[in-house]
Amino acid sequence: MPKKKPSDDDALALVLSDLKGEVPVSDLCRKYRVSTATYYKLRDHFIAGEVQGLQNNGKTNQVKALELRIKNLERALGRKPLEVEVLKKRKISSLTNFSSRF
Known part of the structure; x- marks a missing residue:
């Protein structure tokens, strides 16, 4: 056999x-x-x-690495709304300053 x-x-x-x-x-x-x-x-x-x-x-090393990447991406994504809000305020502020010059 x-x-x-x-x-x-x-x-x-x-x-x-x-x-x-x-x-x-x-x-x-x-x-x-x-x-x-x-x-x-x-x-x-x-x-x-x-x-x-x-x-x-x-968990394999690959799973651990992917979980870490997800955590980092979620953290970065959580910062985006705050960054957008800051940029909006800056834009409004710069537009106000620009229009007051004229």
Whole structure:
């Protein structure tokens, strides 16, 4: 039986099936047509990813960067109405000063 690299979905199903503990690893490997060495690599990769997710409160670095960008953009957007108001007052003031000259 030729061995193959499983798809991401199959790899996840394989690891989760083993973690449930209902079927021996050898049977799972046979079902998904992977070697036991491949299974253990997949399992270790899966567990390492889960630990990293827990350490980051389930957020990847990309998600954290995007949240920071959103926060900065919201802060900048919040300043815009104030800037518009200041510019309007300056415009009115400059128009008043200009018209009083004539």
